[in-house]
Amino acid sequence: MSSEYKKAKDKAWKVFSRYIRLRDALKTTGDTEYARCYTCGRLFHIKEMDAGHWITRNRMPTFMNHRNVNAQCRGCNRFGDGRVVEYQAHLIEEYGSTVLEQLTDTAQKQVKLKAGDWNTLSEQYKQLVSMLENGEDWRGASEPWGMMLETKGVIDE
Ligand SMILES: [Zn+2]
Secondary structure, rough: OOOHHHHHHHHHHHHHHHHHHHHHHHHOOOOOOOEEEOOOOOOOHHHHHEEEOOOOOHHHHHHHOOEEEEEEEEEOOOOOOOOHHHHHHHHHHOOOOOOOOOOHHHHOOOEEEEOHHHHHHHHHHHHHHHHHOOOOOOOOOOHHHHHHHHOHHHHHH
């Protein structure tokens, strides 16, 4: 892995993580500072939260999937299994009973990204972050990660 690749990926993740925490703040409290943890429901400042995965971050096709990543408090995210039972229950409540299977299927696919792809994602998520920060309605905006996978021939269910 080249350092250029790693740098681009780390940067994209950083922007995406902010996007997820802002999205979940707006979803759970209506403002951009505090969010409820996806797995314990307690309120935290988003600067003190993680963007936590259900399927491990090592699986590339679901690494930045908008359903697979949610704002979690550090206690929950870093507690052994990331509170997987509560995580699954919340996913099913939010997206229906098929979501776990869909995400698991997507995670099995293969996708290879280049440094330039990560840079594209950084730019796209930056735009989403500023929409959220400016109070614009982002709910209709398409998910950059899903679109990126599609251009790579991976269909995210
Ligand atoms: Zn928590």
